[in-house]
Amino acid sequence: MSTVAPTFLQSTLLVSNREITMRLRSKAFLISTGILLLAALASIVIGSVVSANAEPTKVAVQRSVINALPELRQFAVTDVNTRAEAEKLVRSGAVEAAIVSNSKVSKLGITVIGLSSPPSEVIAAVSVAPDLQLLDTSKKNPLLTYLVALGFGLVFFMSAVTFGSTIAQSVVEEKSTRVVEILMSTIPVRTLLAGKILGNSILAFAQIALIAILAGVGLLVTGQATLLGTLGPSIIWFIVFFTFGFILLAALFAAAASLVSRQEDMPSVTTPVTMLVMVPYVLVILFNDNPIVLGIMSYVPFSAPVGMPMRIFLGTAQWWEPLLSLSILLVSTAFVIVLGSRIYENSLLRMGGRVKLREALAR
Structure with missing residues (x-):
């Protein structure tokens, strides 16, 4: 067969x-x-463990908006007087993000500034999504x-x-x-x-x-x-x-x-x-x-x-x-x-x- x-x-x-x-x-x-x-x-x-035990995120906050923000106890806050001063700290790496006044652009009256990526932790902390500006989008x-x-x-x-x-x-x-x-x-x-x-x-x-x-x-x-x-x-x-x-x-x-x-x-x-x-x-x-x-x-x-x-x-x-x-x-x-x-x-x-x-x- x-x-x-x-x-x-x-x-x-x-x-x-x-x-x-x-x-x-x-x-x-x-x-x-x-x-x-x-x-x-x-x-x-x-x-995850390393990030959980890491030092608090350093954030520069313009004095004119401090009263409009919730408590930022989870961050290491540095007070600044002007937006230019805040940007300088972000660019130098002294802080990871900055919160500054910007009533003309944002209805919330503030802008969160990051260097190369959105500072999601800072954005979440201010409750309402603010206007976001990245100074350098080409880097991770x-x-x-x-x-x-x-x-x-x-x-x-x-x-x-x-x-x-x-x-x-x-x-x-x-x-x-x-x-x-x-x-x-x-x-x-x-x-x-x-x-x-x-x-x-x-x-x-x-x-x-x-x-x-x-x-x-x-x-x-x-x-x-x-x-x-x-x-x-x-x-x-x-x-x-x-x-x-x-x-x-x-x-x-x-x-x-x-x-x-x-x-x-x-x-x-x-x-x-x-x-x-x-x-x-x-x-x-x-x-x-x-x-x-x-x-x-x-x-x-x-x-x-x-x-x-x-x-x-x-x-x-x-x-x-x-x-x-x-x-x-x-x-x-x-x-x-x-x-x-x-x-x-x-x-x-x-x-x-x-x-x-x-x-x-x-x-």
């Missing part, structure tokens, strides 16, 4: 399910994922910018390297034990590659989504809803860019690993791919407030998953730039998948020494 051969989609799903099941049964994978989630939650809780809090850059860079680096290395180890293990010969007798090579990429991409996406959800819940529970509103759009774009960026890297890890037949030879072929992940991590930490470097990073496929979300957070990206960057990433991903599948297909059955890249690319 003849049997109907499985379709490409059915075979791909079968391989991906196998990859997911193997990872979920791995104690090392579950422990590392748990540690990563706990680290994300701990960073939010620690940040340096510490917050650094932490956001560190978060994006670290999550991208750890997830990409962890799952990329898992794919590479799986390819080399199947090749060295000749299990791949059995698999190839039942399903096409490209189906095997597609299943590996799909399975590990699903796991990587699920991990990133869990971190994002946990971070959002943590910010809400610790009373940092304003910060969540600021980070929300950049986190969403980070997840989108990471999804396709990881598929690109997964194809490279699988193709590189297919060039060798022994686990000890794997680092020599996967190191270049690992460097492609490490470079964006280092650059976004060192140049998190450099518009030129971030601008270049946001259009390079390997660094776009980190560079573009950072620009969205900083407010320096135009509305069309994420779409253009994502289009470049999608085209690059498709090209790398085609190239990687050729290397993978031509190298998988070649045992022994390392396969030269030129031979792997040849028809």
Whole structure:
């Protein structure tokens, strides 16, 4: 009795399910994922505790409006005589905000002055929303910018390297034990590659989504809803860019690993791919407030998953730039998948020494 051969989609799903099941049964994978989630939650809780124990916000208040304001016991208040004096203190960093008289513009009769971002705590304290003026809208809090850059860079680096290395180890293990010969007798090579990429991409996406959800819940529970509103759009774009960026890297890890037949030879072929992940991590930490470097990073496929979300957070990206960057990433991903599948297909059955890249690319 003849049997109907499985379709490409059915075979791909079968391989991906196998990859997911193997990872979920791995104690090392579950422990590392748990540690990563706990680290994300701990960073939010620690940040909340530190901010709660921080010194009172320093605010300059013009003497002419003191009687019109509610009590400001939660702030360290500095009295000033003129608006110019208040602005000088804000610009110098001596105070974080100022409350001055402005009866001609605001019905409330006051204006809250901030430097680079709205002083939400001061605005909430005066009960009724006053007229707001920002002296420098091009800057974010340096510490917050650094932490956001560190978060994006670290999550991208750890997830990409962890799952990329898992794919590479799986390819080399199947090749060295000749299990791949059995698999190839039942399903096409490209189906095997597609299943590996799909399975590990699903796991990587699920991990990133869990971190994002946990971070959002943590910010809400610790009373940092304003910060969540600021980070929300950049986190969403980070997840989108990471999804396709990881598929690109997964194809490279699988193709590189297919060039060798022994686990000890794997680092020599996967190191270049690992460097492609490490470079964006280092650059976004060192140049998190450099518009030129971030601008270049946001259009390079390997660094776009980190560079573009950072620009969205900083407010320096135009509305069309994420779409253009994502289009470049999608085209690059498709090209790398085609190239990687050729290397993978031509190298998988070649045992022994390392396969030269030129031979792997040849028809």
